[in-house]
Amino acid sequence: MTRGLKAVDRPVLVAFGFIVVLIILGSIYNRHPPSVLYLLQQLQVASFLGIVASGLMLTILLGQIDLSIPWVVTIGGIAATAAAGWWGGSWTALGLPFALVCGGLVGLANGLGVAFLRIPSMVFTLGMNAVVQGIVVMYTGGNAPPDRATPILQWLAVRNTFQVPNAVIVWAMVGVLVVVALHRTPFGRYVYATGNSERVTYLSGINTRAILIAAFVASGACSAFAGALLAGYAGKAYQAMGDPYLLPAIAAVVLGGTSILGGSGTYLGTVAGVILITVLESVLSVMQIPESTRQIVYGTMIVVMMLVYGRGRKPEG
Numbered sequence: 001m002t003r004g005l006k007a008v009d010r011p012v013l014v015a016f017g018f019i020v021v022l023i024i025l026g027s028i029y030n031r032h033p034p035s036v037l038y039l040l041q042q043l044q045v046a047s048f049l050g051i052v053a054s055g056l057m058l059t060i061l062l063g064q065i066d067l068s069i070p071w072v073v074t075i076g077g078i079a080a081t082a083a084a085g086w087w088g089g090s091w092t093a094l095g096l097p098f099a100l101v102c103g104g105l106v107g108l109a110n111g112l113g114v115a116f117l118r119i120p121s122m123v124f125t126l127g128m129n130a131v132v133q134g135i136v137v138m139y140t141g142g143n144a145p146p147d148r149a150t151p152i153l154q155w156l157a158v159r160n161t162f163q164v165p166n167a168v169i170v171w172a173m174v175g176v177l178v179v180v181a182l183h184r185t186p187f188g189r190y191v192y193a194t195g196n197s198e199r200v201t202y203l204s205g206i207n208t209r210a211i212l213i214a215a216f217v218a219s220g221a222c223s224a225f226a227g228a229l230l231a232g233y234a235g236k237a238y239q240a241m242g243d244p245y246l247l248p249a250i251a252a253v254v255l256g257g258t259s260i261l262g263g264s265g266t267y268l269g270t271v272a273g274v275i276l277i278t279v280l281e282s283v284l285s286v287m288q289i290p291e292s293t294r295q296i297v298y299g300t301m302i303v304v305m306m307l308v309y310g311r312g313r314k315p316e317g
Helices: 002-007 009-030 036-061 069-087 089-115 121-140 151-158 166-183 186-196 198-203 208-234 243-255 267-286 291-310
Strands: none
Touching: 009 267, 036 069, 036 166, 036 186, 036 208, 036 243, 036 267, 069 089, 069 121, 069 208, 069 243, 089 121, 089 151, 089 208, 151 166, 151 208, 166 186, 166 208, 166 267, 186 198, 186 208, 198 208, 243 267, 243 291, 267 291
16 A cells, blocks of 8 residues: 555646646636635535545545446435425435435445446446436436425535635545545555455455445445535536536546556545646636537546556556
């Protein structure tokens, strides 16, 4: 694991360097220096992507991928608002836990399919994404859900505490949990070991299937959590609300130095990647760059980083 940590020092520094350059370029283009309010707004927007990337990072550290993110984010937002509508009154607080359960169940299905059926995660999670999409369309009839976000969701996503957006605080809390899990528990050591060589880790007596399942459950729960917060930010859930988050989440994790082939990476790098992607998207938006060009930028980043880190892959076994 130590070796994995050292390998990401340079990418993290490069990512933060690009963030500074982008902020400077944006301020020059706007002819206004960046303010504290602007930076906090960027962090607030980044928090939703950051929570998604937190769970995705765990699967990528294992050498896997979770492509069910788009519609797990969507079902998280719909579940949180719909459940609040079902129970109503003082039970509206159950909307958020219900969203986490829905996301965790999708992650559990992903983990079981990858761990026991040995279906490649790229294929299985993409199939689960289609299944979840079908469930959502069946529930909503293809229309925008009528339920509104609860005050709790809006408070978490929109309000501030001591001038700091609550969404940023929530992201920080999720980040602390991930860091503790990766660097202060056996689970974290097993994640890095499995990512480096699942066969060797399994022969060492570690239940690698349980590690895979746990990582996918965490990824699903994080995606659904982000969806619930997005519903609070927008005031309601809507169809395909998670579509804009798949490529940016993958790009953020990889740009932060996590090898897409597994085994190395730090959460600080993921944070840097998330902020970099958010600032980049802000600058491209200000410059009125079309969405299609942004997708090209994200895809190119992923391919380039895949080439860089793919060279350092250790042989299996």
